[in-house]
Amino acid sequence: MRFETRGIEFRGGSHEALIASKSAFIEHLKTHQLLDAVEINEFLDAEGACVAFTLKEACKNVWAPDWDTTLLNERLGIDSRRDEVSLDREILIAMLLATIPFVFPTYKDLAAAIRIRHHIVRAGYLAELNFDTDATERPLDCWHYDEDAGFLLNQDVSIIHALTKATQPDGTHPAYSFSCYRATEYVILLGIAQELQHSNPDLLKRLEKRSEKRAIRSGEFHEVFLREYGAIEHPFPMKYYVPGDRVWFRNPDDRSSDISGYEGSWVIYLGHNLFTNFWKRNSPFTLQTKCVEVFHWKDGAYLGEDGELHMDESIVELEVAKSLADPGRYAQILERMMRYRDPKGVYDQGGCIDTSRESPRWVCPSTGDLVIPD
Numbered sequence: 002m003r004f005e006t007r008g009i010e011f012r013g014g015s016h017e018a019l020i021a022s023k024s025a026f027i028e029h030l031k032t033h034q035l036l037d038a039v040e041i042n043e044f045l046d047a048e049g050a051c052v053a054f055t056l057k058e059a060c061k062n063v064w065a066p067d068w069d070t071t072l073l074n075e076r077l078g079i080d081s082r083r084d085e086v087s088l089d090r091e092i093l094i095a096m097l098l099a100t101i102p103f104v105f106p107t108y109k110d111l112a113a114a115i116r117i118r119h120h121i122v123r124a125g126y127l128a129e130l131n132f133d134t135d136a137t138e139r140p141l142d143c144w145h146y147d148e149d150a151g152f153l154l155n156q157d158v159s160i161i162h163a164l165t166k167a168t169q170p171d172g173t174h175p176a177y178s179f180s181c182y183r184a185t186e187y188v189i190l191l192g193i194a195q196e197l198q199h200s201n202p203d204l205l206k207r208l209e210k211r212s213e214k215r216a217i218r219s220g221e222f223h224e225v226f227l228r229e230y231g232a233i234e235h236p237f238p239m240k241y242y243v244p245g246d247r248v249w250f251r252n253p254d255d256r257s258s259d260i261s262g263y264e265g266s267w268v269i270y271l272g273h274n275l276f277t278n279f280w281k282r283n284s285p286f287t288l289q290t291k292c293v294e295v296f297h298w299k300d301g302a303y304l305g306e307d308g309e310l311h312m313d314e315s316i317v318e319l320e321v322a323k324s325l326a327d328p329g330r331y332a333q334i335l336e337r338m339m340r341y342r343d344p345k346g347v348y349d350q351g352g353c354i355d356t357s358r359e360s361p362r363w364v365c366p367s368t369g370d371l372v373i374p375d
Contacts, residue, residue, distance in 0.1 A: 014368075110369070113363070128282060143166055204369070204373065225362075228359070228361070256299065257298045
């Protein structure tokens, strides 16, 4: 499959606005000592005027060969897990490598998007939850539950405080129960809310008022807050990830995928070749160990006395440990799993790698496309 670096594009608005965004982004690149690594092009196409920024081919080949962004920390000699500036640098370089362009109306929207990703990554590292697809519990001083509307924000409570308390236990209460999908929603929403406090407080207030009436969740969450890049017909490179992406790993085993919560695994890419492990926050997954875990779900599936399939996580952990200790077995599993997933409903020779990534919409006043529904 052939890919082409498309990077970051500014589109829409007046010629003057595009030039202003170009100038502001050039200054941003200078602060990260990246201007010499970037190619800048201005052109007019069927969609209108565009200013495009892409990482030069020579830099890509050294820093992220074959668009493998999991290598960026190693190749750049940085540590984005512990250093804030390095995290912003990794986010920026990964975006400049995109094979499906990240399009923004202004530089301010790009800068906000980078900050949101930064917040999401930090919230992802700190999140510690209990896996349970059926439980309904949140901090009672922040949330209350409605059977139809979901968990509602208590009146006059800061949503930033409420999301932080629900996902980052402080020792006064055990970890709260979440599915992996709902966990990613809370972590992403926390990152968005933290940026709204900085750049669009009116939208933050609307988010809080809506959250007091009905939760934005599942399909509506995806539509309201996220933009999806990539598809089966037009995928990203298999090892291309940007810190702050929401990523799905599909369970390619027909039998165990029938177990609630094991159809696949929703995670946040943290950079540094690490993905969230909400249930053991001090042991995040690498791309490789996540593939091995999903592969062994088939071994943990068993038929319970109720006639339903269940998952024995202790068996999964045992088999994962065996595979990680056996280089031959480990290589065979990666060969099987490091493939693009099959289409929905198909369980054939596909692996667990999804073809798309999800990231937040634009949030700045006047140019943002994140609209909170009534």
